[in-house]
Amino acid sequence: MSRNLNDLHPYVKHLAEKFIAECKNHGIEVLIYCTYRSKEEQNKLYAQGRSKSGTVVTNARGGYSYHNYKLAFDCVPIMGSKAQWGRADLYEKMGAIGKSIGLEWGGDFKSIKDRPHFQWDGGFTLKQLRQGLYPADPRQKTKSEFEIAIDKLVEKGVINSPNYWINNETYKTEYVQTLIKRVVKKIR
Incomplete structure:
Protein backbone atom coordinates (compact mmCIF):
# COMPACT_ATOMS: atom_id res chain seq x y z
CA MET A 1 0.00 0.00 0.00
CA SER A 2 1.32 3.40 -0.91
CA ARG A 3 0.83 6.79 0.66
CA ASN A 4 2.93 8.55 -1.98
CA LEU A 5 1.02 11.15 -4.02
CA ASN A 6 3.32 10.39 -6.96
CA ASP A 7 1.68 6.97 -7.18
CA LEU A 8 -1.64 8.61 -8.13
CA HIS A 9 -2.91 9.42 -11.63
CA PRO A 10 -1.41 12.87 -12.43
CA TYR A 11 -4.80 14.61 -12.24
CA VAL A 12 -5.74 12.88 -8.98
CA LYS A 13 -2.36 13.94 -7.57
CA HIS A 14 -3.20 17.51 -8.62
CA LEU A 15 -6.63 17.23 -6.94
CA ALA A 16 -5.08 15.72 -3.78
CA GLU A 17 -2.62 18.61 -3.52
CA LYS A 18 -5.43 21.09 -4.10
CA PHE A 19 -7.52 19.27 -1.48
CA ILE A 20 -4.73 19.45 1.11
CA ALA A 21 -4.27 23.19 0.44
CA GLU A 22 -8.02 23.91 0.63
CA CYS A 23 -8.34 21.95 3.87
CA LYS A 24 -5.42 23.93 5.29
CA ASN A 25 -7.18 27.16 4.25
CA HIS A 26 -10.12 25.96 6.34
CA GLY A 27 -7.89 25.17 9.34
CA ILE A 28 -7.75 21.41 8.80
CA GLU A 29 -4.42 19.62 8.51
CA VAL A 30 -4.77 16.42 6.48
CA LEU A 31 -2.63 13.30 6.28
CA ILE A 32 -3.08 11.17 3.17
CA TYR A 33 -2.24 7.66 4.31
CA CYS A 34 -3.26 5.56 1.31
CA THR A 35 -3.06 6.22 -2.41
CA TYR A 36 -2.38 3.29 -4.76
CA ARG A 37 -3.32 -0.17 -3.58
CA SER A 38 -2.54 -3.31 -5.59
CA LYS A 39 -5.29 -5.83 -6.28
CA GLU A 40 -3.56 -8.27 -3.92
CA GLU A 41 -3.52 -5.67 -1.13
CA GLN A 42 -7.18 -4.91 -1.87
CA ASN A 43 -8.05 -8.60 -1.53
CA LYS A 44 -6.30 -8.74 1.87
CA LEU A 45 -8.37 -5.76 3.05
CA TYR A 46 -11.51 -7.38 1.68
CA ALA A 47 -10.76 -10.56 3.66
CA GLN A 48 -10.60 -8.54 6.88
CA GLY A 49 -13.74 -9.23 8.90
CA ARG A 50 -14.68 -12.04 6.55
CA SER A 51 -12.11 -14.86 6.29
CA LYS A 52 -9.57 -13.00 8.49
CA SER A 53 -10.03 -11.42 11.90
CA GLY A 54 -10.90 -7.75 12.24
CA THR A 55 -13.65 -5.38 11.22
CA VAL A 56 -14.99 -5.18 7.68
CA VAL A 57 -13.41 -2.06 6.15
CA THR A 58 -14.27 -2.46 2.46
CA ASN A 59 -16.82 -4.08 0.19
CA ALA A 60 -14.39 -3.96 -2.72
CA ARG A 61 -12.38 -6.94 -3.91
CA GLY A 62 -9.22 -6.48 -5.95
CA GLY A 63 -10.03 -4.67 -9.20
CA TYR A 64 -13.21 -3.19 -7.74
CA SER A 65 -11.68 -0.16 -6.01
CA TYR A 66 -10.54 3.09 -7.57
CA HIS A 67 -7.39 2.73 -5.42
CA ASN A 68 -6.37 -0.15 -7.70
CA TYR A 69 -6.28 2.29 -10.63
CA LYS A 70 -4.51 5.18 -8.86
CA LEU A 71 -7.71 7.22 -8.84
CA ALA A 72 -8.39 7.35 -5.08
CA PHE A 73 -6.82 8.30 -1.78
CA ASP A 74 -7.69 7.93 1.90
CA CYS A 75 -6.94 10.60 4.47
CA VAL A 76 -7.44 11.60 8.07
CA PRO A 77 -7.65 15.03 9.72
CA ILE A 78 -4.81 15.82 12.14
CA MET A 79 -5.06 18.05 15.19
CA GLY A 80 -2.19 18.54 17.63
CA SER A 81 -0.17 15.87 15.79
CA LYS A 82 -2.90 13.27 16.40
CA ALA A 83 -5.18 11.59 13.90
CA GLN A 84 -8.82 12.51 14.44
CA TRP A 85 -10.50 9.33 13.18
CA GLY A 86 -13.75 9.92 15.06
CA ARG A 87 -14.31 13.58 14.17
CA ALA A 88 -17.33 13.33 11.88
CA ASP A 89 -17.56 17.14 11.84
CA LEU A 90 -14.08 17.44 10.33
CA TYR A 91 -14.80 14.69 7.80
CA GLU A 92 -18.00 16.50 6.79
CA LYS A 93 -16.00 19.69 6.15
CA MET A 94 -13.35 17.71 4.26
CA GLY A 95 -16.07 15.97 2.24
CA ALA A 96 -17.55 19.33 1.22
CA ILE A 97 -14.09 20.62 0.25
CA GLY A 98 -13.30 17.50 -1.78
CA LYS A 99 -16.60 17.66 -3.65
CA SER A 100 -16.10 21.38 -4.36
CA ILE A 101 -12.88 20.61 -6.27
CA GLY A 102 -14.29 17.68 -8.25
CA LEU A 103 -13.72 14.64 -6.05
CA GLU A 104 -16.29 12.04 -5.09
CA TRP A 105 -16.47 11.52 -1.32
CA GLY A 106 -16.80 8.11 0.33
CA GLY A 107 -18.97 9.67 3.05
CA ASP A 108 -21.74 9.78 0.43
CA PHE A 109 -21.48 6.05 -0.36
CA LYS A 110 -24.68 4.08 0.26
CA SER A 111 -23.33 0.77 1.61
CA ILE A 112 -20.29 1.58 3.76
CA LYS A 113 -19.79 5.22 4.69
CA ASP A 114 -16.09 5.62 3.92
CA ARG A 115 -15.38 9.14 5.20
CA PRO A 116 -11.59 9.00 4.71
CA HIS A 117 -12.03 8.06 1.01
CA PHE A 118 -11.91 10.43 -1.98
CA GLN A 119 -11.84 9.46 -5.66
CA TRP A 120 -12.01 10.80 -9.19
CA ASP A 121 -13.35 8.42 -11.81
CA GLY A 122 -12.58 10.51 -14.91
CA GLY A 123 -15.91 9.36 -16.35
CA PHE A 124 -14.94 5.68 -16.21
CA THR A 125 -16.73 2.90 -14.39
CA LEU A 126 -14.78 0.21 -12.57
CA LYS A 127 -15.87 -2.23 -15.30
CA GLN A 128 -14.28 0.00 -17.94
CA LEU A 129 -11.10 0.31 -15.86
CA ARG A 130 -10.93 -3.49 -15.51
CA GLN A 131 -11.22 -3.68 -19.32
CA GLY A 132 -8.10 -1.52 -19.63
CA LEU A 133 -9.66 1.87 -20.34
CA TYR A 134 -8.15 4.77 -18.39
CA PRO A 135 -8.95 8.47 -18.09
CA ALA A 136 -6.70 11.11 -19.60
CA ASP A 137 -5.55 14.09 -17.59
CA PRO A 138 -8.18 16.75 -18.37
CA ARG A 139 -5.55 19.47 -17.97
CA GLN A 140 -3.84 18.20 -21.11
CA LYS A 141 -5.37 20.11 -24.00
CA THR A 142 -6.17 17.96 -26.97
CA LYS A 143 -5.76 19.62 -30.33
CA SER A 144 -8.70 20.05 -32.66
Whole structure:
Protein backbone atom coordinates (compact mmCIF):
# COMPACT_ATOMS: atom_id res chain seq x y z
CA MET A 1 0.00 0.00 0.00
CA SER A 2 1.32 3.40 -0.91
CA ARG A 3 0.83 6.79 0.66
CA ASN A 4 2.93 8.55 -1.98
CA LEU A 5 1.02 11.15 -4.02
CA ASN A 6 3.32 10.39 -6.96
CA ASP A 7 1.68 6.97 -7.18
CA LEU A 8 -1.64 8.61 -8.13
CA HIS A 9 -2.91 9.42 -11.63
CA PRO A 10 -1.41 12.87 -12.43
CA TYR A 11 -4.80 14.61 -12.24
CA VAL A 12 -5.74 12.88 -8.98
CA LYS A 13 -2.36 13.94 -7.57
CA HIS A 14 -3.20 17.51 -8.62
CA LEU A 15 -6.63 17.23 -6.94
CA ALA A 16 -5.08 15.72 -3.78
CA GLU A 17 -2.62 18.61 -3.52
CA LYS A 18 -5.43 21.09 -4.10
CA PHE A 19 -7.52 19.27 -1.48
CA ILE A 20 -4.73 19.45 1.11
CA ALA A 21 -4.27 23.19 0.44
CA GLU A 22 -8.02 23.91 0.63
CA CYS A 23 -8.34 21.95 3.87
CA LYS A 24 -5.42 23.93 5.29
CA ASN A 25 -7.18 27.16 4.25
CA HIS A 26 -10.12 25.96 6.34
CA GLY A 27 -7.89 25.17 9.34
CA ILE A 28 -7.75 21.41 8.80
CA GLU A 29 -4.42 19.62 8.51
CA VAL A 30 -4.77 16.42 6.48
CA LEU A 31 -2.63 13.30 6.28
CA ILE A 32 -3.08 11.17 3.17
CA TYR A 33 -2.24 7.66 4.31
CA CYS A 34 -3.26 5.56 1.31
CA THR A 35 -3.06 6.22 -2.41
CA TYR A 36 -2.38 3.29 -4.76
CA ARG A 37 -3.32 -0.17 -3.58
CA SER A 38 -2.54 -3.31 -5.59
CA LYS A 39 -5.29 -5.83 -6.28
CA GLU A 40 -3.56 -8.27 -3.92
CA GLU A 41 -3.52 -5.67 -1.13
CA GLN A 42 -7.18 -4.91 -1.87
CA ASN A 43 -8.05 -8.60 -1.53
CA LYS A 44 -6.30 -8.74 1.87
CA LEU A 45 -8.37 -5.76 3.05
CA TYR A 46 -11.51 -7.38 1.68
CA ALA A 47 -10.76 -10.56 3.66
CA GLN A 48 -10.60 -8.54 6.88
CA GLY A 49 -13.74 -9.23 8.90
CA ARG A 50 -14.68 -12.04 6.55
CA SER A 51 -12.11 -14.86 6.29
CA LYS A 52 -9.57 -13.00 8.49
CA SER A 53 -10.03 -11.42 11.90
CA GLY A 54 -10.90 -7.75 12.24
CA THR A 55 -13.65 -5.38 11.22
CA VAL A 56 -14.99 -5.18 7.68
CA VAL A 57 -13.41 -2.06 6.15
CA THR A 58 -14.27 -2.46 2.46
CA ASN A 59 -16.82 -4.08 0.19
CA ALA A 60 -14.39 -3.96 -2.72
CA ARG A 61 -12.38 -6.94 -3.91
CA GLY A 62 -9.22 -6.48 -5.95
CA GLY A 63 -10.03 -4.67 -9.20
CA TYR A 64 -13.21 -3.19 -7.74
CA SER A 65 -11.68 -0.16 -6.01
CA TYR A 66 -10.54 3.09 -7.57
CA HIS A 67 -7.39 2.73 -5.42
CA ASN A 68 -6.37 -0.15 -7.70
CA TYR A 69 -6.28 2.29 -10.63
CA LYS A 70 -4.51 5.18 -8.86
CA LEU A 71 -7.71 7.22 -8.84
CA ALA A 72 -8.39 7.35 -5.08
CA PHE A 73 -6.82 8.30 -1.78
CA ASP A 74 -7.69 7.93 1.90
CA CYS A 75 -6.94 10.60 4.47
CA VAL A 76 -7.44 11.60 8.07
CA PRO A 77 -7.65 15.03 9.72
CA ILE A 78 -4.81 15.82 12.14
CA MET A 79 -5.06 18.05 15.19
CA GLY A 80 -2.19 18.54 17.63
CA SER A 81 -0.17 15.87 15.79
CA LYS A 82 -2.90 13.27 16.40
CA ALA A 83 -5.18 11.59 13.90
CA GLN A 84 -8.82 12.51 14.44
CA TRP A 85 -10.50 9.33 13.18
CA GLY A 86 -13.75 9.92 15.06
CA ARG A 87 -14.31 13.58 14.17
CA ALA A 88 -17.33 13.33 11.88
CA ASP A 89 -17.56 17.14 11.84
CA LEU A 90 -14.08 17.44 10.33
CA TYR A 91 -14.80 14.69 7.80
CA GLU A 92 -18.00 16.50 6.79
CA LYS A 93 -16.00 19.69 6.15
CA MET A 94 -13.35 17.71 4.26
CA GLY A 95 -16.07 15.97 2.24
CA ALA A 96 -17.55 19.33 1.22
CA ILE A 97 -14.09 20.62 0.25
CA GLY A 98 -13.30 17.50 -1.78
CA LYS A 99 -16.60 17.66 -3.65
CA SER A 100 -16.10 21.38 -4.36
CA ILE A 101 -12.88 20.61 -6.27
CA GLY A 102 -14.29 17.68 -8.25
CA LEU A 103 -13.72 14.64 -6.05
CA GLU A 104 -16.29 12.04 -5.09
CA TRP A 105 -16.47 11.52 -1.32
CA GLY A 106 -16.80 8.11 0.33
CA GLY A 107 -18.97 9.67 3.05
CA ASP A 108 -21.74 9.78 0.43
CA PHE A 109 -21.48 6.05 -0.36
CA LYS A 110 -24.68 4.08 0.26
CA SER A 111 -23.33 0.77 1.61
CA ILE A 112 -20.29 1.58 3.76
CA LYS A 113 -19.79 5.22 4.69
CA ASP A 114 -16.09 5.62 3.92
CA ARG A 115 -15.38 9.14 5.20
CA PRO A 116 -11.59 9.00 4.71
CA HIS A 117 -12.03 8.06 1.01
CA PHE A 118 -11.91 10.43 -1.98
CA GLN A 119 -11.84 9.46 -5.66
CA TRP A 120 -12.01 10.80 -9.19
CA ASP A 121 -13.35 8.42 -11.81
CA GLY A 122 -12.58 10.51 -14.91
CA GLY A 123 -15.91 9.36 -16.35
CA PHE A 124 -14.94 5.68 -16.21
CA THR A 125 -16.73 2.90 -14.39
CA LEU A 126 -14.78 0.21 -12.57
CA LYS A 127 -15.87 -2.23 -15.30
CA GLN A 128 -14.28 0.00 -17.94
CA LEU A 129 -11.10 0.31 -15.86
CA ARG A 130 -10.93 -3.49 -15.51
CA GLN A 131 -11.22 -3.68 -19.32
CA GLY A 132 -8.10 -1.52 -19.63
CA LEU A 133 -9.66 1.87 -20.34
CA TYR A 134 -8.15 4.77 -18.39
CA PRO A 135 -8.95 8.47 -18.09
CA ALA A 136 -6.70 11.11 -19.60
CA ASP A 137 -5.55 14.09 -17.59
CA PRO A 138 -8.18 16.75 -18.37
CA ARG A 139 -5.55 19.47 -17.97
CA GLN A 140 -3.84 18.20 -21.11
CA LYS A 141 -5.37 20.11 -24.00
CA THR A 142 -6.17 17.96 -26.97
CA LYS A 143 -5.76 19.62 -30.33
CA SER A 144 -8.70 20.05 -32.66
CA GLU A 145 -8.57 18.68 -36.20
CA PHE A 146 -8.10 22.28 -37.35
CA GLU A 147 -5.07 22.80 -35.11
CA ILE A 148 -3.56 19.52 -36.24
CA ALA A 149 -4.08 20.55 -39.89
CA ILE A 150 -2.39 23.92 -39.24
CA ASP A 151 0.55 22.15 -37.57
CA LYS A 152 0.88 19.95 -40.67
CA LEU A 153 0.96 23.07 -42.92
CA VAL A 154 3.76 24.52 -40.79
CA GLU A 155 5.64 21.22 -40.87
CA LYS A 156 5.40 21.11 -44.69
CA GLY A 157 6.49 24.76 -45.00
CA VAL A 158 3.21 25.95 -46.53
CA ILE A 159 2.84 28.54 -43.75
CA ASN A 160 5.48 29.75 -41.34
CA SER A 161 3.52 30.06 -38.07
CA PRO A 162 0.42 28.38 -36.68
CA ASN A 163 -0.43 31.32 -34.41
CA TYR A 164 -1.74 33.61 -37.12
CA TRP A 165 -4.10 30.94 -38.40
CA ILE A 166 -5.23 29.43 -35.11
CA ASN A 167 -5.70 32.69 -33.20
CA ASN A 168 -7.32 34.60 -36.05
CA GLU A 169 -11.14 34.47 -35.82
CA THR A 170 -11.44 35.01 -39.60
CA TYR A 171 -9.83 31.64 -40.22
CA LYS A 172 -11.92 29.74 -37.68
CA THR A 173 -14.99 29.60 -39.90
CA GLU A 174 -16.17 26.13 -40.84
CA TYR A 175 -15.55 26.82 -44.56
CA VAL A 176 -11.91 27.82 -44.01
CA GLN A 177 -11.29 24.95 -41.61
CA THR A 178 -12.65 22.47 -44.16
CA LEU A 179 -10.53 24.02 -46.90
CA ILE A 180 -7.37 23.83 -44.78
CA LYS A 181 -8.07 20.18 -43.92
CA ARG A 182 -8.42 19.40 -47.67
CA VAL A 183 -5.12 21.12 -48.44
CA VAL A 184 -3.41 19.10 -45.73
CA LYS A 185 -4.80 15.84 -47.13
CA LYS A 186 -3.39 16.71 -50.56
CA ILE A 187 0.13 17.54 -49.31
CA ARG A 188 0.54 14.50 -47.04
